[in-house]
Amino acid sequence: xxRPEIKVLDCTVRDGGLINQWQFNDAxxxxxxxxxSQAGVDYMExxxxxxxxxxxxxxxxxxxxxxxxxxxxxxGNMETTMKLSAMADIGRxxxxxxxxxxxxxxxxxxxxxxAKEVDKAISLAHHCMEKGYETTINLMAxxxxxxxxxxxxxxxxxxxxxxxxxxxxxxxxxYSEQVLFFAKKYREALPGKELGIHTHNNxxxxxxxxxxxxxxxxxxxxxxxxxxxxxxxxxxxxLLLSFLKNPKFDIRPIIAIIQEIFIPLKAKVEWGYxxxxxxxxxxxxxxxxxxxxxxxxxxxxxxxxxEDLKDGAPLE
Amino acid sequence: xxRPEIKVLDCTVRDGGLINQWQFNDAxxxxxxxxxSQAGVDYMExxxxxxxxxxxxxxxxxxxxxxxxxxxxxxGNMETTMKLSAMADIGRxxxxxxxxxxxxxxxxxxxxxxAKEVDKAISLAHHCMEKGYETTINLMAxxxxxxxxxxxxxxxxxxxxxxxxxxxxxxxxxYSEQVLFFAKKYREALPGKELGIHTHNNxxxxxxxxxxxxxxxxxxxxxxxxxxxxxxxxxxxxLLLSFLKNPKFDIRPIIAIIQEIFIPLKAKVEWGYxxxxxxxxxxxxxxxxxxxxxxxxxxxxxxxxxEDLKDGAPLE
Numbered sequence: 001x002x003r004p005e006i007k008v009l010d011c012t013v014r015d016g017g018l019i020n021q022w023q024f025n026d027a028x029x030x031x032x033x034x035x036x037s038q039a040g041v042d043y044m045e046x047x048x049x050x051x052x053x054x055x056x057x058x059x060x061x062x063x064x065x066x067x068x069x070x071x072x073x074x075x076g077n078m079e080t081t082m083k084l085s086a087m088a089d090i091g092r093x094x095x096x097x098x099x100x101x102x103x104x105x106x107x108x109x110x111x112x113x114x115a116k117e118v119d120k121a122i123s124l125a126h127h128c129m130e131k132g133y134e135t136t137i138n139l140m141a142x143x144x145x146x147x148x149x150x151x152x153x154x155x156x157x158x159x160x161x162x163x164x165x166x167x168x169x170x171x172x173x174x175y176s177e178q179v180l181f182f183a184k185k186y187r188e189a190l191p192g193k194e195l196g197i198h199t200h201n202n203x204x205x206x207x208x209x210x211x212x213x214x215x216x217x218x219x220x221x222x223x224x225x226x227x228x229x230x231x232x233x234x235x236x237x238x239l240l241l242s243f244l245k246n247p248k249f250d251i252r253p254i255i256a257i258i259q260e261i262f263i264p265l266k267a268k269v270e271w272g273y274x275x276x277x278x279x280x281x282x283x284x285x286x287x288x289x290x291x292x293x294x295x296x297x298x299x300x301x302x303x304x305x306x307e308d309l310k311d312g313a314p315l316e
Numbered sequence: 317x318x319r320p321e322i323k324v325l326d327c328t329v330r331d332g333g334l335i336n337q338w339q340f341n342d343a344x345x346x347x348x349x350x351x352x353s354q355a356g357v358d359y360m361e362x363x364x365x366x367x368x369x370x371x372x373x374x375x376x377x378x379x380x381x382x383x384x385x386x387x388x389x390x391x392g393n394m395e396t397t398m399k400l401s402a403m404a405d406i407g408r409x410x411x412x413x414x415x416x417x418x419x420x421x422x423x424x425x426x427x428x429x430x431a432k433e434v435d436k437a438i439s440l441a442h443h444c445m446e447k448g449y450e451t452t453i454n455l456m457a458x459x460x461x462x463x464x465x466x467x468x469x470x471x472x473x474x475x476x477x478x479x480x481x482x483x484x485x486x487x488x489x490x491y492s493e494q495v496l497f498f499a500k501k502y503r504e505a506l507p508g509k510e511l512g513i514h515t516h517n518n519x520x521x522x523x524x525x526x527x528x529x530x531x532x533x534x535x536x537x538x539x540x541x542x543x544x545x546x547x548x549x550x551x552x553x554x555l556l557l558s559f560l561k562n563p564k565f566d567i568r569p570i571i572a573i574i575q576e577i578f579i580p581l582k583a584k585v586e587w588g589y590x591x592x593x594x595x596x597x598x599x600x601x602x603x604x605x606x607x608x609x610x611x612x613x614x615x616x617x618x619x620x621x622x623e624d625l626k627d628g629a630p631l632e
Contacts, residue, residue, distance in 0.1 A: 175559065176492075176527060201520070203555055208524030211492065238591070239519055242598045243491065256619040258591055263615075272589075275554070275574055282558045299579075303572040 002245040005219045009196075010036050010237050011045035013063050014087055015229035019269050022047060022061030029063065029074045031257060032225065037080040038253040039241060045222075046071065049086040049109060051097050071105040083107035083134070088124060090117045095124065101132025108134035110166075115145045115153040122160045129161060136164035136220070138198060142182065143173045143284050154189035164194045164220055169209060172202025172232055172277065173284035176212040183216035196220030199235050201227055202281025202290075204273055206235040211243060225254060226262040231287035232277035270294055279306045318561040321535045325512075326352050326553050327361035329379050330403055331545035335585050338363060338377030345379065345390045347573060348541065353396040354569040355557060361538075362387065365402040365425060367413050387421040399423035399450070404440060406433045411440065417448025424450035426482070431461045431469040438476045445477060452480035452536070454514060458498065459489045459600050470505035480510045480536055485525060488518025488548055488593065489600035492528040499532035512536030515551050517543055518597025520589055522551040527559060541570060542578040547603035548593035586610055595622045 013022070013029055029046065036044045047063030047070075055064055062070040066086045075084065085108040088098075098109070109128040113121035118139070125135045137157060142150055157165050167182050174182075179197070186195050197213035197220070199206040210221055223240045227233035238258065241249040266272070276290035279302070289309060293300050329338070329345055345362065352360045363379030363386075371380055378386040382402045391400065401424040404414075414425065425444040429437035434455070441451045453473060458466055473481055483498050490498075495513070502511050513529035513536070515522040526537055539556045543549035554574065557565040582588070592606035595618070605625060609616050 176524065203558075204517075204520055204523050204552070207520050208492065236520070238594065239598075242519075252619050252622065255591060255595070255622055259615065259618045263591075275571060275579075278554065279571070282555075299575065302575045303568050306568065306571055 003214070003219070004246070006214065006221065006244060006246065007042040007219060008221050008223060008237070008240060008244070008249075009043035009045055009085060010041045010224060011085075011087075011198075011222055011234070012224040012228050012237070014045040014047050015224055015234055016271070017047060017061065017063050018230035019228070019271055020061075021059060022063035024061060024063060026073050028261065030076075031261060033074055034078065035225075035253040035257040036237075037078065037082045039237075039250050040246075040248040041082055041237070041241075043083045043085045043108060045085040045087060045110070046074070047086055048092075049088045049098065049106075050092045051094055053094075054092050066106070068099065068104060075105050085110055087112055087138070088128075089113075090120045090124065093124070095127045098128060098131060106133065108136070110136045110138055112138045112140055112168075114140055115142065115149050118153040118156050122156060122162060125162045126160070134164075135162055136166060136196060137162050138166035138168050138196070140168045141170040141286075142167070143169060143171055143178065150185075151189070154186065158190050158193070162193075164196055165190055166196035166198055166220065166222075167213065167218065168198045169200055171284055171286060172200035172206065172281035174199075174209055175203075175205065176209060179209045179212045180216055183213055183218055187217060194219055196222065198222040200229065200281070200287075201232040201234060201273060202277045202287070206233070207239045207243075210235045210240060226258050226266065228262060228265075228271055231271065231291055232273055232281065233271040275302050276305065279309060283309050285309060319530070319535070320562070322530065322537065322560060322562065323358040323535060324537050324539060324553070324556060324560070324565075325359035325361055325401060326357045326540060327401075327403075327514075327538055327550070328540040328544050328553070330361040330363050331540055331550055332587070333363060333377065333379050334546035335544070335587055336377075337375060338379035340377060340379060342389050344577060346392075347577060349390055350394065351541075351569040351573040352553075353394065353398045355553075355566050356562075356564040357398055357553070357557075359399045359401045359424060361401040361403060361426070362390070363402055364408075365404045365414065365422075366408045367410055369410075370408050382422070384415065384420060391421050401426055403428055403454070404444075405429075406436045406440065409440070411443045414444060414447060422449065424452070426452045426454055428454045428456055428484075430456055431458065431465050434469040434472050438472060438478060441478045442476070451478055452482055452512060453478050454482035454484050454512070456484045457486040457602075458483065459485060459487055459494065466501075467505070470502065474506050474509070478509075480512055481506055482512035482514050482536065482538075483529065483534070484514045485516055487600055487602060488516035488522065488597035490515075490525055491519075491521065492525060495525045495528040496532055499529055499534055503533060510535055512538065514538040516545070516597070516603075517548040517550060517589060518593045518603070522549070523555045523559075526551045526556060542574045542582065544578060544581075544587055547587065547607055548589055548597065549587040591618050592621065595625060599625050601625060
């Protein structure tokens with residue numbers, strides 16, 4: 001699949017950091033930065049842009065905050081066409097905490113929100129655009145949103161200036177049928193806007209759902225190296241770049257860094273296909289109960305875990 | 317997806333045995349048999365039907381042979397509607413080694429062959445049908461077969477009495493586009509026959525390719541518990557049963573046996589998504605070089621492994 005409009009955003013440090021509270025040292029993030037840049041990836045999402053008033057630096061590594069000092073230490077003076085992105089969660093950042101683009105190493109800020117917060121997200125995104133950033137809105141957990149509520153959120157987004165809207169399968173619950181359904185809905189509701197897709201791998205469908213997104217005309221693709229991300233992880237960058245036949249991509253730096261860093265890391269930090277995440281995925285539930293099961297010293301009875309979640313799924 | 321014609325064949329012991337030379341003890345195979353039966357799976361493929369003249373029992377476990385004594389020890393007198401299958405490889409079994417169906421615990425023999433051996437496969441399959449078995453032919457490694465050669469094989473199969481023909485992605489090289497291409501080709505070339513699909517997970521597409529096969533009208537689906545199978549493994553039974561909305565399926569016995577047996581087993585025996593298998597998959601190569609890399613005490617340089625296989629892929 002070679003379509004020049006397609007752009008890949010690798011969010012290994014941002015989504016992977018959800019597993020270890022962004023406790024990546026500078027050398028790690030620098031190596032990821034260099035490898036992604038050499039691989040021809042379009043954007044690296046290096047962390048969250050969060051307020052230091054909301055979170056502490058003792059509990060969270062630097063990439064929860066992405067201060068300019070943090071960014072400069074890692075990015076240095078390397079010549080690259082790869083752009084840098086950070087994600088902002090609604091309610092966890094103040095407008096004034098965001099510097100002007102001219103004073104930042106960041107190129108893009110992606111605003112993540114639930115459907116019910118879309119007005120706040122649009123306001124923050126417009127603010128980021130005024131400050132000079134590329135901006136997107138990533139509408140999370142839509143597999144659980146009532147269609148009427150989603151349609152209203154899409155109407156608001158259609159009226160906004162935000163140029164890129166992401167379809168997000170937060171729970172890893174979608175099959176290709178759902179991806180095609182949502183992609184069509186978003187395309188019809190959001191004329192003139194570019195679409196993106198962010199998937200989770202609870203059912204081993206993160207990569208194939210991303211491909212289905214491409215087929216449905218989505219051009220902004222999220223992935224993570226070796227699939228590293230919260231819970232079951234994401235669409236693996238190495239698979240995605242190999243699928244995209246664009247000659248600008250080179251998977252060899254990704255293969256090398258997987259061997260150097262990510263295979264050893266995966267022996268210590270858990271992500272990927274595991275039955276607790278599979279169960280939350282097939283039941284279209286937030287992965288938090290799966291993460292709790294995986295973090296326990298001993299796995300709970302998984303048959304019982306499935307039955308409990310199926311019959312009396314806790315309200316969120 | 318609920319289509320009553322769909323039948324699931326679990327080949328955990330047969331394909332998983334390729335990893336450990338079928339060194340499963342009777343208790344293991346019995347537990348798999350009971351769990352699959354309780355889960356409502358249609359067929360269990362319990363091993364290969366091979367000649368004891370071709371392989372030794374010291375190197376290979378019982379499920380390389382599936383003698384009637386082996387089968388009876390495990391199947392016992394349990395009441396079940398689940399049928400038993402064994403696979404026969406061309407050249408590794410003599411016609412006279414196959415007992416009559418009336419004297420066997422097996423219900424089905426699936427004949428696996430390469431396109432160039434299709435005449436021998438048809439002859440063996442017809443022989444099995446005469447002896448009273450359900451029979452299929454599984455055409456392996458078609459992602460590497462020249463189209464003319466494949467068309468000729470399909471012509472021969474169309475003229476045969478064999479009622480079920482499998483599309484097999486031996487190298488885990490196919491994307492959904494290829495699955496749809498082959499499914500259409502097989503359907504057009506094989507009027508009146510039922511189609512099956514057997515996938516490998518080198519690119520994390522075994523499950524999604526199976527779904528694409530279903531969408532393309534394929535009704536016989538292979539899977540393995542927890543994806544256990546050679547190299548990157550197969551389409552996981554637990555995911556497939558959950559996707560198929562047929563109320564006859566119950567994934568709870570599969571979840572329970574994964575926790576009891578397969579999670580501990582996976583800590584000792586390697587299968588699943590690993591970069592050497594990913595590389596053979598994206599390059600459409602036999603997994604043997606990936607298996608060699610994985611079996612080495614220390615992984616080879618994977619970037620070099622990729623470059624060597626890409627630039628000078630060894631002839632097979």
